[in-house]
Amino acid sequence: MQPQIRSLISDKLRQKISHANNVLVMTGAGVSAESGVPTFRGGGNTTVWKGLPFEVISSAGMLERDLPAVWEWFNYRRGLLAALKPNPAHEAIARWQKLFSDFTLVTQNIDGLHQAAGSRNVVELHGNIWRARCFDCGSRHDVRELKFDNSVPVCFDCGGNLRPDVVLFGEMLPAGAFETAAMKAQTCELCFVVGTSAVVYPAASIPEIARAAGAYLVEVNPEATPLSRLCDELLTGKAGEILPRLER
Ligand SMILES: [Zn+2]
Structure with missing residues (x-):
């Protein structure tokens, strides 16, 4: 089944947003790119x-x-x-943590812009560039204090x-991060995948888990991706323009 491509937000999605208690958002490089973060690829x-x-x-x-x-x-x-700042997509997602009683943000981004926008308890699948970790004892430190x-x-x-x-090339995801994301994906009612085609495993399995467990799956990307066929809705455009329009 092909998802319907639309820039208008459907009534069905509006209803889902106004009734959902348990929401998961997964973000990727596209959200950072709208703030000017280079992807290097x-x-x-x-x-x-x-x-x-x-x-x-x-x-x-x-x-x-x-x-x-x-x-x-x-x-x-x-x-x-x-010098880079959070954009309207980061800011909308940060507001959402107060709109839903159970809200989870999972990100593949390492730039810390979600936290800069006010998001808390972010599940960071690939770590954070503003943190350092000890080879010997494993303790973590703020890079700005080193x-x-x-x-x-x-x-x-x-x-x-x-x-x-x-997480560097050739390394596993941090212990616990993927498991937390997968567990939350299993119980969410509404799942947004934003700014990522989510084709790299194991991160790619998060939307699959959510969909299989019955969540309404919404993709927000500039164009269709390999993930789109799995989604209930695809909202094409910039996350910074679309997400603020989704607020109830
Ligand atoms: Zn140490």
Whole structure:
């Protein structure tokens, strides 16, 4: 069954929004892109940084080969983010946590813009670029509080080396994050997938789980994606324009 493509919000969706108690929103790179966050990949091209392709400098293997270079790369990326602000999509989603009695935000984004907009208890599938994690004791630290004297910051608790607390190529999702998202997907009545084609597993299984458990599944993307055939509705356009129009 093909989903109906529309830019107008259906009465059915309006009703679902006004009656739903349990809502899950999953966001991806498209939401960040509307704030100007670079994706480093697009149109078949990948960014090369100091001679290293994005997938190499952002890989688990690079942590072992050259940890200072990994930090340099992530410091550069945080520098690009520092001036960026949440957009109307982030702001709408942050308001929704007060509109529904049970609300879950799951994001694949690492830029912290959801939190900057006021979202709390965000399920971060790929970690957060503003956090560091200790190799030795596992404790987490705010990157903004670290010293970079010797290029690799060290743990306040044990003195061990820190790494960015983000999921790198070749790594598993953080323990608990996917399980929490999957559990919430099983009980939500209404599920929005925003700014992501959700084709990369295991994140892609979140909307599938929600749909299989009977949730009304709504996709918000600039154009149809491989996910669209699974959705009850596809709202085409910018998330920052569509989401504020969905509020009850
Ligand atoms: Zn430590």
